[in-house]
Amino acid sequence: MELYYTFSVLIVLASLFAYLNVRFLKLPGTIGIMIIAMLVSVGIRLLGDQFFPETTREFFQLIKEFDFTEILMGAMLNFLLFAGALHVNISDLKEHKWPIFTYATVSVVLSAFIISGMLFYVAPILGIEIPFIYCLLFGTLISPTDPIVVLGILKEAKVPKRIETKITGESLFNDGVAVVMFAVVLKMATDTSFEATFGSVSWLFLLEAGGGIILGALLGITASHVMKKIDDYKVTVLITLAIVMGGFLIASELHFSSPLAMVIAGLIIGNYGKKHSMNETTRDYLGKFWELIDEILNAILFLFIGFELLVLPDLQDQLFLGVIVIFIGLLARTLSIFLPASTILRKNTYSKGSLITMVWGGIRGGVSIALVMSIPNSAGEIKDVLLEITYIVVLFSIVVQGLTVGKVAKKVLKEE
16 A cells, blocks of 8 residues: 555656646656756755645655665566667667677776776765775666666657667667676675676676576567467557566566566567567557556656655765766766777777767666665665765766757767
8 A cells, every 4th residue: 555655646746747847847758857856855855844844754754665776676667678679670779789789788897997996096085985896886887878768868859860779779788787787796795705706797697688688589579479369459468568577577586687688578579579460550559558658657767866865865965076976977988989989899980979979868867876776775874975976977967968968969960
């Protein structure tokens, strides 16, 4: 009943904020909801105890008890990734397969080590001591672009198709790499018995990523063949829901990457399944159903990101470090995009404007917040520091980069 109560409150607030955004702010839907939620959070922190103390305490408690990491990483992310992949043309991904693979793997690892190394040396200058293993942990959670945010923003930013495909493809697949890296580094930081050898790390990555890809392929192909034998859009929608929810349970039990499984399953059903297993009516209903799911969950996600201000210890303590980390993150993103483009991907010709757009379009979001919140409380003050600077980076990324990526792309590509 408590979970139902929480979601009821969030849905009511999301619909109210969405209305206010469309009526007055006229910003991209998800960003507008998040900004209004942030303003409300500031108002509650400043005036809540004075004017409505009881309601403030209840709302604080509701937000604190909402397990953001479990809800996002365990449920919402799977639905959103499947919905996003369902509408991606696989032939576009094939055309850019090597850049997407490189940016989803090599670039994420490169960015993680650049950020961790710079943070390790910069933080002590400000009087903040962060052990290198936790700097590396921060690098792994902040390096991947957020597929949920990227897919939502690029739809409204009117970025050229070729650039959108690369950024979308990268964001869909880099979660698997980043989550595995985060899990390994977190185990190294919190489990003294874990030996991080090349073999153990390679096996963990192979199990998570490889298993997720194989599971997603099996789910997508099986569902497509099953749907081919029926002609009922209601049952087809139910099957896709079963793929997402049942697939997550299987992936969790086998310790596979459920995000990668959902991406692969969504791509197969959205391309092969739609073409060979569905009539026009079924395709239309399925597309609209998952588009609606995508919009609702995105609204709740961005609403909660805005309300995270209520549970952060104090942003002012790490504001300066957070601003510095914004620039460190942008530098790492720039190097992790430009270096592979000039070395590994030399055969794939990229214009300078395209690379700049990819750098600025690498937006961080709720996945980074969910990962940093999953750090055990035993980390103490270090967790608070990482949580605060993560929120500052995500806030800048969504608001500043998210609102300007279309204009940046138009400007740098026009000048070529």
